[in-house]
Amino acid sequence: MKEILKKMAQAKQHVKNTKLKKEGKNTFSNYEYFTPAQIEKVVSDACQDCGLLTAFSLKRNEIGETGFLTVYDLETGQSIIYEMATAIPEIKATNIAQQLGGCVTYTERYLKMSAFGITDNSLDLDTTENAKKRLSDACEEMAKQDTKEKITAVWNKYKDLQKVKEFIEATKTAGAKLTQTPQ
Numbered sequence: 434m435k436e437i438l439k440k441m442a443q444a445k446q447h448v449k450n451t452k453l454k455k456e457g458k459n460t461f462s463n464y465e466y467f468t469p470a471q472i473e474k475v476v477s478d479a480c481q482d483c484g485l486l487t488a489f490s491l492k493r494n495e496i497g498e499t500g501f502l503t504v505y506d507l508e509t510g511q512s513i514i515y516e517m518a519t520a521i522p523e524i525k526a527t528n529i530a531q532q533l534g535g536c537v538t539y540t541e542r543y544l545k546m547s548a549f550g551i552t553d554n555s556l557d558l559d560t561t562e563n564a565k566k567r568l569s570d571a572c573e574e575m576a577k578q579d580t581k582e583k584i585t586a587v588w589n590k591y592k593d594l595q596k597v598k599e600f601i602e603a604t605k606t607a608g609a610k611l612t613q614t615p616q
Contacts, residue, residue, distance in 0.1 A: 437506040440483045445550040447479035469542045489541040500540035515548045
């Protein structure tokens with residue numbers, strides 16, 4: 434087991450040293466992400482350099498679907514299995530095979546990201562960076578409104594996120610003077 438753990442550590446370091454530019458773009462929520470093809474390539478390259486091989490499988494059990502990523506050491510035959518609960522998404526205008534394909538694609542990608550230490554903060558909409566961007570975008574959107582309307586609109590949009598501090602900073606950035614919290 435010691436050998437495969439060493440190789441996994443080397444593979445994670447290989448991945449960490451790889452410079453990737455996110456090629457995917459979610460235009461609805463306005464963020465960039467690593468595509469499944471990018472994740473496959475960076476993991477495959479790291480595995481090849483470290484003498485590892487991955488295999489993915491999806492199984493249904495009593496709680497639903499579970500994805501399994503098995504990483505094999507090509508020299509020793511040792512393996513490590515990573516698992517993740519998942520679900521088959523309901524995707525409009527698709528059949529069950531297409532929906533299952535979506536489940537496989539995303540579950541395998543997220544398992545590989547987890548196993549090989551690939552982080553993508555753009556997918557976490559609650560990170561400080563993304564929260565600030567959303568607030569900044571909202572303020573720019575409302576720049577044509579008068580100050581009270583700006584403050585009220587931003588407050589109403591983001592109060593459920595309990596980001597009052599960021600709201601105050603965003604209104605300062607927008608040039609608004611906050612004298613009291615809008616009702």
